Amino acid sequence: MELYRDIDLPEPHIRTIGQMRPVLAKAGCNASGPLYFMYRNLARTAEDREWLKANRIRFDYTVIPPMTLCGEFAKTKGHYHPAAPDGTGYPELYQVLSGRAEYLLQTPDASDVIVVLAGPGEAVLVPPGYGHVTINPADYELCMVNLVSEGFESEYAVYEEFHGAAYYHCTDGWKKNPRYPEVGELKIHNAPEFPEAGIVHGREIYDLIGGDALGYLNHPADYADLFRALK
Numbered sequence: 001m002e003l004y005r006d007i008d009l010p011e012p013h014i015r016t017i018g019q020m021r022p023v024l025a026k027a028g029c030n031a032s033g034p035l036y037f038m039y040r041n042l043a044r045t046a047e048d049r050e051w052l053k054a055n056r057i058r059f060d061y062t063v064i065p066p067m068t069l070c071g072e073f074a075k076t077k078g079h080y081h082p083a084a085p086d087g088t089g090y091p092e093l094y095q096v097l098s099g100r101a102e103y104l105l106q107t108p109d110a111s112d113v114i115v116v117l118a119g120p121g122e123a124v125l126v127p128p129g130y131g132h133v134t135i136n137p138a139d140y141e142l143c144m145v146n147l148v149s150e151g152f153e154s155e156y157a158v159y160e161e162f163h164g165a166a167y168y169h170c171t172d173g174w175k176k177n178p179r180y181p182e183v184g185e186l187k188i189h190n191a192p193e194f195p196e197a198g199i200v201h202g203r204e205i206y207d208l209i210g211g212d213a214l215g216y217l218n219h220p221a222d223y224a225d226l227f228r229a230l231k
């Protein structure tokens, strides 16, 4: 899969161990150096950039090096999205470029917890209302991209309050996070194709830029049937 080497990357936003400690299984864990790199607001051409701006969509690139933190695999901090003005939560579309990803999705009460496994070329739609953490369970780098509305700020409060997601993926398996009062059984499945949302394995999600398949990113309430079909 294309690694977007043709795009000049800006300075990345970097997650540090200090920012991650509140969501780790072992809060006292230490690590040296940056944990992962987020290159935001990318576009291949001026025309694409104009379209992204006009449609209030961001295209980001993220690199998560392989690492374990006190026995827990490298992961993103985890966040929720607020509701769009139409009352439905903003969704997000991810695609793996290289490496292996586990997209750990959950409702805020942790009653529904799903891990979607994705490899190169596979895309995953985070449905409205679901928080998400991306885990790199491999001993090699994970590179991924995402398309998301630029109309909101990510919300970290639930993940910080409960010290991470409902489950931790550790080198000796999945562990329930005991800080959640109740946690649904972990459902693990491979990333499905979902052509209605522009998800076809091997087709770059970047190619959805400029088309009419991404309306659900900013107007999720208009796509209730699509999100129902996803479940």
Ligand SMILES: O=P(O)(O)OC[C@H]1O[C@](O)(CO)[C@@H](O)[C@@H]1O
Binding pocket: 015, 038, 039, 040, 060, 061, 062, 076, 077, 078, 079, 092, 146, 148, 154
């Ligand atoms: O904000 P977190 O939880 O560290 O997650 C980072 C990921 O989220 C994004 O901001 C997109 O929602 C990406 O840039 C990055 O991959």
